[in-house]
Amino acid sequence: MSLLRLENVDKSYGNEPVLHDVSFDMERQSVEVIVGPSGSGKSTLLRCVNRLTEINGGEIYLDGDEIHSVDENELRRRVGMVFQGFNLFTHLTARDNITLGLREVLGASKDEADAKADDYLDRVGLADQADSYPAELSGGQKQRVGIARALAMDPELILFDEPTSALDPELIGEVLAVMEDLAEEGMTMLCVTHEMGFARSAASTVTFLDDGRLVERGPPEQLFENPEHDRTRAFLGELNGLNNE
Amino acid sequence: MSETAIGRDGAVGSIRGRKRLVVGVVGGVFWLWLVARWIYHNSLLDSLFTAVGLPDLLQSDQGVRQREPWVPVEPFAAAAESLQTAASGPGGVIFEWLAWPFELIALAAEAEPALASGAFLTVYLTVISMFLGLFIAVPAAITRIYGGPISSRVSLAYTELIRGTPLLAQLFFFYFGLPLAGFIDSFSVMESTGAPRAAAIVAIVAFTINSSAYQAEYIRSALQSVEAGQLTAARAVGLSKSEAIRHVVLPQGLRYAIPGWTNEFIYLLKYSSLAAFITVPELFRRARDIGSDTFQYTDIYLIVALFYLGLVLTTALLMNKLEVRLSIPGIGQSSTRNS
Numbered sequence: 001m002s003l004l005r006l007e008n009v010d011k012s013y014g015n016e017p018v019l020h021d022v023s024f025d026m027e028r029q030s031v032e033v034i035v036g037p038s039g040s041g042k043s044t045l046l047r048c049v050n051r052l053t054e055i056n057g058g059e060i061y062l063d064g065d066e067i068h069s070v071d072e073n074e075l076r077r078r079v080g081m082v083f084q085g086f087n088l089f090t091h092l093t094a095r096d097n098i099t100l101g102l103r104e105v106l107g108a109s110k111d112e113a114d115a116k117a118d119d120y121l122d123r124v125g126l127a128d129q130a131d132s133y134p135a136e137l138s139g140g141q142k143q144r145v146g147i148a149r150a151l152a153m154d155p156e157l158i159l160f161d162e163p164t165s166a167l168d169p170e171l172i173g174e175v176l177a178v179m180e181d182l183a184e185e186g187m188t189m190l191c192v193t194h195e196m197g198f199a200r201s202a203a204s205t206v207t208f209l210d211d212g213r214l215v216e217r218g219p220p221e222q223l224f225e226n227p228e229h230d231r232t233r234a235f236l237g238e239l240n241g242l243n244n245e
Numbered sequence: 246m247s248e249t250a251i252g253r254d255g256a257v258g259s260i261r262g263r264k265r266l267v268v269g270v271v272g273g274v275f276w277l278w279l280v281a282r283w284i285y286h287n288s289l290l291d292s293l294f295t296a297v298g299l300p301d302l303l304q305s306d307q308g309v310r311q312r313e314p315w316v317p318v319e320p321f322a323a324a325a326e327s328l329q330t331a332a333s334g335p336g337g338v339i340f341e342w343l344a345w346p347f348e349l350i351a352l353a354a355e356a357e358p359a360l361a362s363g364a365f366l367t368v369y370l371t372v373i374s375m376f377l378g379l380f381i382a383v384p385a386a387i388t389r390i391y392g393g394p395i396s397s398r399v400s401l402a403y404t405e406l407i408r409g410t411p412l413l414a415q416l417f418f419f420y421f422g423l424p425l426a427g428f429i430d431s432f433s434v435m436e437s438t439g440a441p442r443a444a445a446i447v448a449i450v451a452f453t454i455n456s457s458a459y460q461a462e463y464i465r466s467a468l469q470s471v472e473a474g475q476l477t478a479a480r481a482v483g484l485s486k487s488e489a490i491r492h493v494v495l496p497q498g499l500r501y502a503i504p505g506w507t508n509e510f511i512y513l514l515k516y517s518s519l520a521a522f523i524t525v526p527e528l529f530r531r532a533r534d535i536g537s538d539t540f541q542y543t544d545i546y547l548i549v550a551l552f553y554l555g556l557v558l559t560t561a562l563l564m565n566k567l568e569v570r571l572s573i574p575g576i577g578q579s580s581t582r583n584s
Contacts, residue, residue, distance in 0.1 A: 087478035135575025
């Protein structure tokens with residue numbers, strides 16, 4: 001059974017359609033990269049999966065459970081999220097950013113939570129920054145704490161919403177490295193990103209979304225080298241142009 | 246500006262150098278004297294001292310008017326008198342001017358016990374009302390932002406009703422309008438325990454309600470200045486809305502609220518003088534009574550203004566210290582230093 005299954009998902013904000021009839025399946029331990037022009041509904045799609053936004057039609061299944069049949073807080077415990085703007089809790093240290101969810105949602109004791117947080121900070125290479133506040137970290141470090149925060153909840157799936165778009169170019173590498181490690185370890189990841197290098201090396205499938213519709217979907221080599229649709233080709237051409245500048 | 250000038254970031258806390266020492270000594274003497282007066286006439290401490298068999302040093306049974314000044318009045322009064330006598334001779338006006346400071350000091354010395362007692366009541370009214378008001382203000386602010394359509398409107402109506410009517414009218418409503426004072430007086434235990442009179446309790450009720458509305462507005466705007474992404478991230482981790490508010494929005498928002506909250510504290514400290522009009526013998530009422538006894542209205546109001554100034558500057562200083570202590574990199578005063 002696939003871990004995540006979207007069936008004919010529709011979403012509109014008022015009269016403005018954002019997603020139209022989107023369907024796809026994601027296998028466990030796969031990495032799905034969603035690309036598409038801005039305004040194509042990529043971020044909305046992610047937010048529908050953990051119900052930060054509610055869909056208007058269709059169904060979404062997580063490991064066989066329709067997501068509206070699961071308590072929303074329980075769903076979000078099972079689906080981690082990493083944000084474009086990091087959204088680290090400003091008033092908490094790197095360690096406490098991670099322990100808040102462990103203690104309040106998973107009911108871990110302080111010692112357990114602290115140990116686990118330090119463990120995950122170590123995994124993203126930030127063991128020495130456990131007591132730093134977000135304002136004292138660089139963008140790349142913040143995002144790595146953000147990934148550790150999502151990871152520590154032992155999610156079945158992690159959503160990445162343009163995790164490197166707000167970073168200075170020289171900081172992107174450290175975040176992608178962590179994401180590549182995760183992919184290798186078998187974490188199931190649904191990523192909105194325009195990092196083509198990451199998509200080529202780590203993605204199992206790439207999906208091209210345009211104007212709220214799923215235009216084309218396939219393994220990275222096929223989609224990048226030999227796209228079926230003109231729109232896909234045009235978009236990838238523009239993206240490559242930007243990347244090679 | 247020189248380095249001894251008051252800095253941009255706030256209040257008396259940032260005075261430097263020798264001026265800091267002078268301000269510190271004046272403030273220290275002021276507060277040492279006030280606290281000594283309060284202890285000396287505190288009935289609870291007095292009965293405690295007697296109970297454990299200590300000599301009867303404290304004097305709580307004296308009425309405020311019977312209390313002896315700790316600064317001698319006589320020399321200053323005599324000096325003023327002789328200068329006034331000289332004023333009837335040539336160059337009289339100059340002697341009259343010279344007599345004035347001595348008159349002022351003599352009056353201050355004479356009024357000192359009563360003003361200390363009034364200052365105590367002023368601080369007491371303000372601190373208790375602010376504290377109790379906070380327990381109304383925080384839920385009111387949260388309901389206003391995160392509540393449903395009905396509860397947020399109830400909260401809005403409450404703040405607008407309270408902010409939209411004069412404090413004096415509210416005081417009169419509770420004291421003369423509602424039979425609240427008589428109700429409180431009907432508990433005869435109040436008198437025997439030396440608890441404040443009914444009027445003071447009515448004043449606390451009115452001030453609590455009034456300040457809660459203003460505090461709620463300061464807190465609301467502070468909570469709204471917390472980035473929306475913070476709540477989203479908390480929800481995405483799996484925290485419920487109320488957990489997210491409690492663990493993420495409030496700790497940040499309440500820190501942002503401190504400067505506004507200080508403003509309300511200072512405001513209430515001064516406007517607690519309105520309690521004088523419902524017979525509460527707080528600082529302003531004491532001054533007014535002394536004025537009507539001596540007819541030295543200008544002098545006593547000048548003295549009492551200095552009292553209020555001392556109380557306000559102290560509040561500003563303490564709140565500034567609190568803000569610095571609670572600041573976190575990225576939130577509060579330390580962030581301005583880092584950036």
